[in-house]
Amino acid sequence: MATSSTTDERTTRPSADATRERIIAAAVDRFADRSFEGATTREIAAAAGVSQPSLSYHFRSKDELWRAAVDSLFARLDATMRTRIEGLRGVDLLTTAKLAVRDFIVFSAENPQLHRIITQESKGEGERIDWLVDVHIRPLYEATTAMFEQLAAEGAVPDVPAPFLYYLLTGAGPTIFVLAPECRRLAGFDPRSPEAIATHADAVIDLLFRGA
Amino acid sequence: MATSSTTDERTTRPSADATRERIIAAAVDRFADRSFEGATTREIAAAAGVSQPSLSYHFRSKDELWRAAVDSLFARLDATMRTRIEGLRGVDLLTTAKLAVRDFIVFSAENPQLHRIITQESKGEGERIDWLVDVHIRPLYEATTAMFEQLAAEGAVPDVPAPFLYYLLTGAGPTIFVLAPECRRLAGFDPRSPEAIATHADAVIDLLFRGA
DNA sequence: ACCCTACCTGATCAACTGATCAGCTATCTA
DNA sequence: TAGATAGCTGATCAGTTGATCAGGTAGGGT
Numbered sequence: 001m002a003t004s005s006t007t008d009e010r011t012t013r014p015s016a017d018a019t020r021e022r023i024i025a026a027a028v029d030r031f032a033d034r035s036f037e038g039a040t041t042r043e044i045a046a047a048a049g050v051s052q053p054s055l056s057y058h059f060r061s062k063d064e065l066w067r068a069a070v071d072s073l074f075a076r077l078d079a080t081m082r083t084r085i086e087g088l089r090g091v092d093l094l095t096t097a098k099l100a101v102r103d104f105i106v107f108s109a110e111n112p113q114l115h116r117i118i119t120q121e122s123k124g125e126g127e128r129i130d131w132l133v134d135v136h137i138r139p140l141y142e143a144t145t146a147m148f149e150q151l152a153a154e155g156a157v158p159d160v161p162a163p164f165l166y167y168l169l170t171g172a173g174p175t176i177f178v179l180a181p182e183c184r185r186l187a188g189f190d191p192r193s194p195e196a197i198a199t200h201a202d203a204v205i206d207l208l209f210r211g212a
Numbered sequence: 213m214a215t216s217s218t219t220d221e222r223t224t225r226p227s228a229d230a231t232r233e234r235i236i237a238a239a240v241d242r243f244a245d246r247s248f249e250g251a252t253t254r255e256i257a258a259a260a261g262v263s264q265p266s267l268s269y270h271f272r273s274k275d276e277l278w279r280a281a282v283d284s285l286f287a288r289l290d291a292t293m294r295t296r297i298e299g300l301r302g303v304d305l306l307t308t309a310k311l312a313v314r315d316f317i318v319f320s321a322e323n324p325q326l327h328r329i330i331t332q333e334s335k336g337e338g339e340r341i342d343w344l345v346d347v348h349i350r351p352l353y354e355a356t357t358a359m360f361e362q363l364a365a366e367g368a369v370p371d372v373p374a375p376f377l378y379y380l381l382t383g384a385g386p387t388i389f390v391l392a393p394e395c396r397r398l399a400g401f402d403p404r405s406p407e408a409i410a411t412h413a414d415a416v417i418d419l420l421f422r423g424a
Numbered sequence: 425a426c427c428c429t430a431c432c433t434g435a436t437c438a439a440c441t442g443a444t445c446a447g448c449t450a451t452c453t454a
Numbered sequence: 455t456a457g458a459t460a461g462c463t464g465a466t467c468a469g470t471t472g473a474t475c476a477g478g479t480a481g482g483g484t
Contacts, residue, residue: 033335038249122394123245133397160415163399171387178380182334185345187375203372
């Protein structure tokens with residue numbers, strides 16, 4: 001077996017995975033800050049500590065790097081939400097929903113890049129927003145609206161169509177973190193501090209679930 | 213001196229003002245869609261129907277054009293809110309607040325560019341976000357938080373610090389319109405339709421003021 | 425009627441963009 | 455240990471960027 005390689009063909013060396021991850025991490029930040037067009041491959045390369053052609057080696061194009069960066073962000077979100085939901089099997093829906101919303105808000109505080117990128121790409125037409133919606137956003141949307149519809153049947157959320165509740169949550173939840181630099185200048189505090197995150201999460205949950 | 217012109221010296225011809233406005237209108241859209249770095253002067257010029265050097269003639273730099281575009285957006289918002297507030301002198305605070313929130317949401321539906329631009333610029337450091345906050349956002353912030361603090365004393369809004377209420381409003385209100393292209397693909401309806409605007413405004417007001 | 429200049433443009437600039445290619449080096453395989 | 459190749463880079467490409475400049479034209483003041 002030693003020589004006759006099985007289906008598991010390792011063609012990449014360990015060091016490549018590490019630099020790939022460093023590039024993706026840098027790309028997440030730069031794309032979120034300066035948008036797809038505004039972020040330059042040289043900036044990303046410099047932030048990752050590699051040369052600019054190195055991006056072309058690890059990723060076919062700037063566009064593919066962008067997709068890898070978005071995949072990375074959504075993988076983090078999916079992991080967070082999935083483990084939370086699965087850890088609450090048997091718990092009543094309202095409690096589960098509240099904890100899920102809180103996790104989502106904590107995630108948004110730690111990863112505001114996701115919402116910045118979605119906002120940037122949500123302009124007129126574009127291949128990237130189609131890909132974003134079809135591959136990543138729609139599953140979350142379906143799960144979230146299904147949850148809201150069950151809660152509405154219990155009277156646990158306001159009598160508002162589920163899509164609107166979805167956008168109320170995705171708007172009210174992450175915005176204060178997306179605008180964190182503005183908030184620091186404007187209100188004089190860092191919304192990403194643990195205390196602010198807790199206050200904000202409490203407020204969103206209180207509004208959405210009417211303090212039930 | 214010949215005519216002993218008064219202080220009112222008209223050095224610009226009427227046609228200049230018209231093209232200036234066309235350029236600003238085009239700049240608002242392009243900057244909102246593609247961010248400061250992503251929008252090109254050639255795109256803006258083409259959208260305005262003028263040559264690219266024409267932008268340099270009317271505006272000292274791309275940066276100054278961006279400021280003029282933002283000024284234009286805030287002038288629209290200020291006019292909307294000011295006339296509303298002044299038209300309600302003597303009306304009780306809660307009613308005034310509800311109508312102001314509704315106007316703000318309608319404005320956000322018709323001018324999602326404002327929130328797109330603020331979001332884009334609210335990254336780490338930058339001269340533009342400082343200017344945005346100091347010149348335009350802070351007055352609105354002060355007025356809004358003052359209003360919320362009065363309402364809190366009446367028990368008309370949830371017991372949450374005013375800055376958090378401010379970000380709940382600026383998040384929950386405009387986001388569905390900022391993400392309108394996503395919403396169309398995801399939920400299958402246009403949030404900027406009159407019916408959707410009304411439903412959304414009702415929902416935000418219901419949440420924020422607890423259906424009072 | 426004349427001149428002046430506000431208005432607008434084509435041509436062009438240096439700087440920068442993403443991508444490509446040849447070549448170097450360290451690691452893995454045999 | 456020798457050969458092969460994955461990993462990475464400097465040099466360089468054509469295309470695009472914001473800005474400048476010289477020049478042309480039309481509208482207004484005298």
